[in-house]
Amino acid sequence: MLLPTLFFVIVAIVLIVLNSKKGRHRTGLKSGAKQLAAVLPVILIAFMLAGMIEVIIPEEFVKQWLAREAGFRGVILGTIGGSLLAMGPYASFPIIASIFAAGAGLGTVVSLIFAWCLLGLSRLPYELGFFGPRFAIARLSLSVPFCLLAGVIAHVIELILY
Incomplete structure (x- = not known):
């Protein structure tokens, strides 16, 4: 967290100086x-939710359903979970980080983040209203395989590197 913080501090200072002129x-x-x-x-x-999630998720559940050992099952659950996260990054990322800290595998977490970005089922009613069902079906049909593929690739990388 130190490097991103330093980066944003430097950018903020530069912008303040530029705007002060x-x-x-x-x-x-x-x-x-x-x-x-x-x-x-x-x-x-x-952050409070993230802390509670990290403590409340049973280790047995994480090992069986979310950890590296869960394999493709974890990737599928990550994809489903990410599609249901209906909040911005300031709320989603602490929760996702707590799931990762609780022992979720890399594939699960990557598919969760991909699904949060690409699927976002909370946006579906707006999408249907503005673009119609053909567009929504096409987007979902393209997005789901990408979420699964990203999770599988991350899982394989985790198996190779760790």
């Missing part, structure tokens, strides 16, 4: 503070 740095900082105030409660709750 134009007199807009205060407006940018106020806007950022408003955004932080809006998402901070969600982030705090997500």
